[in-house]
Amino acid sequence: MPYAFSYFIPTRVFFGKDCLNNNYATLSSLGEKALIISGRKSAKACGAYDETVEVLNKLNIESVLYDQIEENPSFSSVQKAVEFGLENDADFVIGIGGGSPIDAAKAVAVLIANPFMKIEDLFDGDFDIALPIVAIPTTSGTGSEVTEFSVLNSPENRKKSFKSDVIFPDISFIDPKYTLNLSSELTITTACDALSHSIEGSLSLKSTILTDLYAAKAIELIKENLPKLVNSSSVLSEEEKYECRQALSLASMLGGMVISQTGTVLPHSFGYNMTTFYGLRHGVATIIFLPSVLRKAEKTNPEKLDIFKDSFKSVDKFDDFLEKLGVYKNIPKLSEKDLVDFSQFVAKSMHVSVTPGNITYEDIISIYKEVCG
Numbered sequence: 001m002p003y004a005f006s007y008f009i010p011t012r013v014f015f016g017k018d019c020l021n022n023n024y025a026t027l028s029s030l031g032e033k034a035l036i037i038s039g040r041k042s043a044k045a046c047g048a049y050d051e052t053v054e055v056l057n058k059l060n061i062e063s064v065l066y067d068q069i070e071e072n073p074s075f076s077s078v079q080k081a082v083e084f085g086l087e088n089d090a091d092f093v094i095g096i097g098g099g100s101p102i103d104a105a106k107a108v109a110v111l112i113a114n115p116f117m118k119i120e121d122l123f124d125g126d127f128d129i130a131l132p133i134v135a136i137p138t139t140s141g142t143g144s145e146v147t148e149f150s151v152l153n154s155p156e157n158r159k160k161s162f163k164s165d166v167i168f169p170d171i172s173f174i175d176p177k178y179t180l181n182l183s184s185e186l187t188i189t190t191a192c193d194a195l196s197h198s199i200e201g202s203l204s205l206k207s208t209i210l211t212d213l214y215a216a217k218a219i220e221l222i223k224e225n226l227p228k229l230v231n232s233s234s235v236l237s238e239e240e241k242y243e244c245r246q247a248l249s250l251a252s253m254l255g256g257m258v259i260s261q262t263g264t265v266l267p268h269s270f271g272y273n274m275t276t277f278y279g280l281r282h283g284v285a286t287i288i289f290l291p292s293v294l295r296k297a298e299k300t301n302p303e304k305l306d307i308f309k310d311s312f313k314s315v316d317k318f319d320d321f322l323e324k325l326g327v328y329k330n331i332p333k334l335s336e337k338d339l340v341d342f343s344q345f346v347a348k349s350m351h352v353s354v355t356p357g358n359i360t361y362e363d364i365i366s367i368y369k370e371v372c373g
Contacts, residue, residue: 003208003209005208005209005210005261007208007210007261008165008261009146009168009257009260010165010168010170011135011145011146011168011169011170011171011172012026012170012171012172013145013146013171013172013174013253014026014171014172014173014174015174015175015249015250015253016174016175016176016246017175017176017177017242018175018177019173019174019175020048020051020052020055020136020173020175021051021055023173024055024056024058024059025059026171027055027056027059027061027134027171028059028061030091030092030132030134030170030171031061031090031091031092031131031132032061032062032091033061033062033063033064033088033089033090033091033092034056034061034062034063034064034090034092034093034094034134035063035064035066035081035084035085035088035090035092035093035094035108035112036049036052036053036063036064036065036066036067036093036094036096037066037067037069037081037093037094037095037096037097037101037102037104037105037108038065038066038067038069038095038096038097038101039067039069039070039071039097039098039100039101040067040068042097042098042138042139043067043096043097043101043138044067045181046138046177046178046179046180046181047177047178048096048136048138048175048178049065049096052094052096052136063094064084064085064088064090066080066081066084066085068080068081069081069097069100069101069104070100071098071100072100072151072152072153072159072275072276072282073100073101073103073104073107073152073153074152074153074155075119075152075153075154075155076155077104078104078107078108078111078119078152079111079119081104081108082108082111082112085108085112086112086115090112090131091131091132092109092131092132092133092134093105093108093109093112093131093132093133093134094133094134094135094136095133095134095135095136095144095169096136096138097136097137097138097139098137098138098139098141098142098190099139099141099142099144099151099193099282102135102137102142102144102145102169103142103144103149103150103151103152104150104152105133105135106130106133106144106150106167106169107119107122107150107152107162107167108131109130109131109132109133109167110122110127110129110130110131110164110166110167112131113127113129113130113131114127114129114130119152122150122152122162123160123161123162125162125163125164127164127166128164128166129166130164130166130167132170133167133168133169133170134169134170134171134172134173135169135171135172135173136172136173136174136175136178137172137174137178137249137252138178138179139179139182139186139190139252140176140179140182140187140190140191140194140245140248140249140251140252141189141190141191141192141193141194141252141283142190142193142194142252142256143194143197143252143253143254143255143256143257143258143259143260144256145169145172145174145253145256146168146169146172146253146256146257146260147168147256147259147260148163148164148165148167148168148260149161149162149163149167149259149260150162150163150167153276157276157277158276159272159275159276168260172253174249174253175249176242176245176246176248176249177242177245179245179248179249180241180242180245184229184230187226187229187230187248188226188230188283188284188325188326188327189281189282189283189284190248190252190283191222191226191248191251191252191283192283192284192286192287192325192327193252193255193282193283193286193287194218194222194248194251194252194255194283195218195219195222195223195226195251195255195283195287196264196267196268196283196286196287196290197218197255197256197258197259197264198214198215198218198219198222198251198254198255198258199215199219199290199294199307199308200259200262200264200265200267200268200290201214201215201255201258201259201261201262201263201264202215202216202219202258202304202307202308203265203293203294203297203304203305203308203355203356204262204263204264204265204354204355205353205354205355205356206261206262206263206354207262207304208261208262210261211257211258211261211262212307214254214255214257214258215254215255215258215307216307216310216311217251217254218250218251218252218254218255218258219251219307219308219310219311219312220310220311221247221248221250221251221254222247222248222251223311223312223321224247225243225244225247225248225251226244226248226325227321227324227325228240228244229241229244229245229248230325262354263350263351263354264351265293265351265354265355266289266293266346266349266351266352266355266359267286267287267289267290267293268286268351269345269346269349269351269352270285270286270289270293270342270346270364270367270368270371271285271286271287271288271289272285272345273338273341273342273345274288274332274342274372277338278332280331280332284327287322287327288322288327288328288331288371289367289371290318291315291318291319291322292367292370292371293355293357293359293367294308294315294318295315296356296357296358296359296363296367297355297356297357298315299357300356300357300358301356301357304356331371331372332372333372333373334368334372339365339368339369339372340365342368343361343364343365343368344361346364347361347364
């Protein structure tokens, strides 16, 4: 089989325990004053914020903190962070946290570098510069530390994403120790996000031999390690716990590398409105639709499930895996209006063209009824 593909990720990645402390000198060339973007608690609770400030002090780099980014970052919180950064003359941005602070940091980096832009202009893609960006993830899910995507919540309460090569982080420090004390709920939903990225990337009609290799390893790592962490009957030593967390951090990064090339497919479109209007966490809101989409794809493009089946063997066994994780609990039932509105939204998404299965509007309604009936 002939292979032809392109591959581009400009992010310098440091992975492993104490990777920030061991490689902090790489920050010296980025600027003189850092704007640190985080949520209200997690960056400090896991130690990542204190370690970041400590290494910046060693380099005589000043820093200021904006710690008001919420889950699914709003336009308003991003705008406040931009104003704070401009007031303090920040010349590079550090995002610490899950996908929300890192995505917000990417938007802030563009808007500070282009002070005449409005937030709405981000989605036109008419910009070519951003402040340097550093990503320090404290969850294992979005892979935003290695992607060119940012997802924000509009005033209309809609998820809106933009992409640009200039928002690939310049440097990412991925230290699994920052994830050691995540709750079971957050561990599951973030790992489901990484698993969705990896399976969707392999399913995508834009997949390549290289993204399939990354996806296969990420799927394997999550399947083998996630149940150990969240199974109440598992008693893990500290070393075993770290190894599982390390595996999920690696899988999240690999999943991000996959979708940086392939993008996601239809389960993400299905899930967006479930998060926005029904409050389901993103990873769960996406993965609950994945089995239905896999079954559609299996009928028309069975070879696209080969990577997935290397680990899960069949869609039914994957369904059992998700059932044991508890992701099907408390799925809301859609109103008739939401069923129609959500289905129309999905049918218009760009995901349709890259998802195998020849999925129609009627199929979309059927999938929503199947999952949320």
